[in-house]
Structure formats: C-alpha cells, structure tokens
Amino acid sequence: MKFLCLLGAYCSAKGFTAQLGPFITSLQQNGEAKFFFVQGEIEVHPPEEHAAFFGPPPYYSFCQATRGNLGKFNMSDFPKRESAEVSMREAIEIADNPTYLNIASVLDRLIKIVDAEGDIDAVIGYSEGGQIAASLLIEEERRRKEYGREPRLKLGILFSGWPPLDPIKGHIMVGDEDSDEYEITVPTCHVIGAQDPFLDGSMVLYNMCDPDTSEIYDHGGGHMIPRVKKTVDDLASFVREQMDAIVGA
Template sequence: MRFLCLPGGFGNAEVLKTQLAPFCDSLCSTGDASFFFTQGQNEVKIPPEHEGFFGPPPNFTFSAEDVPGSLRFNMADFPKRDTPEETMTRAFDLSGRTTFSNIREVVDRLVGILDKEGDIEGVIGYSEGAMIAGSLLWEEARRRKISGREPRLKCAIFFCGWPPIHLATGQQVIIDDIEDDEIFTVPTFHVVGAADPFLDASMALYNMCDPDSTELFDHGGGHIIPRGKRTVDDLTIMVRNMIVAVSA
C-alpha cells in the first residue's frame, strides 16, 4: 500500500522522512508499503528561540490561520480538563475559534495529488499533518456525495493527531460539533504518547472515529514519532494487519 505522508506544523517533507525512517524501513522491508511525502504550502519563519526544534528550513504549515499564531500553544500552556472534548473546547475558547480559510485550497491540492498519483490508498499525518489528513478524509466523502467520485483513501494513520478542520466552517471541531454521518468510518490507527502534553488533542481525534474500525497505540513518550526498534516493531505489526484487512 502506498501512503501520502503529511508532516507536522513548521516541518517539511525531508524532516518527516527522517522522523518516519525506522517505521517506513520496517514496512518496506517486507514490501508492505511505499510512501509519497509532501508538505504545507505556507512558508513560515521560526522564532530564534525555537530554531532547530522543527528541523532545518525551509519550514512550512498547511493551515493558514486568519489570525496568525492564535492557535499555537506552548506545551506548558495547553489546557487540561476532565475529558478530551472539554480540553479542546477550552483550547478553542482561548484561541477564539480560529478560522483556517485556506482549508479548501489545502485539500484540493491533496486530492489533486491522489488523482495524479493514482495508487495512493492510505494517509499518514503527524500533528498538524494528522489534522489535515482528517480534513482530507472529509473532502473525499464530500466529493463522493456530490459527484460520485470514489474515495482513494482506504485507511489513515495518525501520529500525535489533532482534531480536523471542518470544511464548512474552516474551524477545528470535536465530535460534539459534527453530525453522525461525519464520523470517520475508514479504518484509522492512532499512535499517541502518554507523556504528550497534547494527548487530549489526539484522543479528541480518536473519539471522532468509528470505534469498530479504529485502533490505538500508546508509545508512552511525548509529542514525537517513536523510533525505538521494539516500539517500531510492535507498531508495524499492527499496521501490517490493518493493510491486509483493508486490501482484502
């Protein structure tokens, strides 16, 4: 299976290739997967105090906030409440429900990649890339409804995910904000870290997926893509099983 790979905010395709290298190498070693890397289209400048943390320039984001910077939390500042949805609601309140008016442009470009490549059947998103991957799943569902275009994506893998941007409003949403038929029904695999300050964001995304077709893997670390051999081996076993199931 070939995967479209979307990096986190302020990263780029080359950084994601490095972050995912052990995972990709493990899957490729048995011929289970190949990968197509892309990146956001909005080049951004990293503040001097954070230079190097997101990898070497150029640095990009997919989503362009109408009020730049309003939804960028320091890890220590991210709120914590009793449920993931309560946490995200508080985060939305702090950001003023930021609107990402370019989301249509973003998903149009990614759908264009899917159509041009022709053989991509899965998507992998890390952090912001996971947020965009969820929005892309919605766009494929919308196009099937209005034009009959069959979705190309059969599954999604989310590393340290964030809730998606709704196509109608341009705002991030949680399960309380969507209709029953907007829950993600394609098989999804969520890789989270118990020590991730943004864990509630990942769990809010997980809660937007059909419980009968989703899996959760906790690597125990922070807001990172796991790279240790034992963890990667365990992770790829589960991903291989998902690939087999959706390819049957």
C-alpha cells in the same frame, strides 16, 4: 499500499522523510508499502526559542489561521479538563476560535495529487499533518455524497493528530458539537504518546472515528514519532495487521 505522507508544521518533506525513516524501514520489510511525501505551501518560521527542536529550515505549513492562533500554547499550558472535548473546546476559545479558510484549497490540492498518482490508497499524517489527513478523509466522504467521487483512501495512520478542520467553514471540529455526518468511517490507527501534552487533541480525533474500525497505539512518549527500534517494529507490525485486513477484505 501506497501512503500519502503529510508532515507536521515547521517541517519539510525532506525532514519528515528522516523523522519517519525508522517506521518506513520497518513497515517495508515485506515490500508492500510505498510512500509519497507532500509538504505545505506556506513557508513559516518557528518561535526562536523552539527553532532547535524543528531542525534546519526551510519550514512549511499546510494551513494558516485567518483568525486566532493555537500556536500560542506552550506545551505545559494546554488545558486539562474533565474530557478531551472540553479541553479542546477551551483551547480553541483561548486561541480566539481560529479559522483556516485556505483548507478548501489545501484539500483540493491533495485530492488532485491522489487522483493524479492513481495508486495512493492510504494516508499518514503527523501533528498538523494528522489534522490535514483527517480533514482529507472527511472531504473524500463529502465528495462521494455530493459529487459521486469514490474515495481512494482506505486507511489513515495518524501520529499525534489533532481534530480535523471543517472542509467548508475552516473551523476546528470537535466531535460532540459537529454533526454525525463528519464521523470518519475509514479505518484509522491513532499513534499517541501518554506523555504528549496535546494528547486530548488526539483523543478528540480518535473519538470522531468509527470505534469499530479505529485502533490506538500508545508508544508512551511525547508529541513525537517513535524511533526506538523495538517500539517502531511493534508499531509497524500493528499497522501491517490493519493493512492486511483491508487488502484481504
């Protein structure tokens, strides 16, 4: 399988390659995984107090809100309510209902890359990249229904992902409010951390996926890509089982 790799905000393709390095090494042990990294086109700058967390510049993002700002949350301030969907909806409201009107052009660019490469058949995304990956899976299905374009992506690996963006309207989709037509039916693996303060966002995304084809792997940490060898090897084995099931189907 060849994975389209989409990084989180305040990162670069070079930085994400390093972050994902241990997982790539472990997953490639059988020689059946390849990776194609794509970064956003919007240059951004992290808050000064958090700059050290993101490593050296430059930093990029895929999307920029035309209204509202979910980036206003400190990790400890994210709402915790009776369900992931209620928490996410409150966070969106506090952030003034952000809208990302450039999502259509972002998805169009990514689909052109997938089509041009020809052999990309899966996607990996972390944080914002997980959100964009989920949006891409939805957009592929929308284009299948509307234009007859057959989806190329057969698997999504989503690290600390957030709910997708509506590919037309640009708002953050919350599964209990948005139409069932936006359910993600492609097999997915949701890599989460029990200590992630934004865990509810990842669970909203998981709940938007087909329960028969989606899996959860909890590394027990925070909003991060695991790098400890034992955890990474276990995760790679977990993902490889999904890959084998798809290839053998």
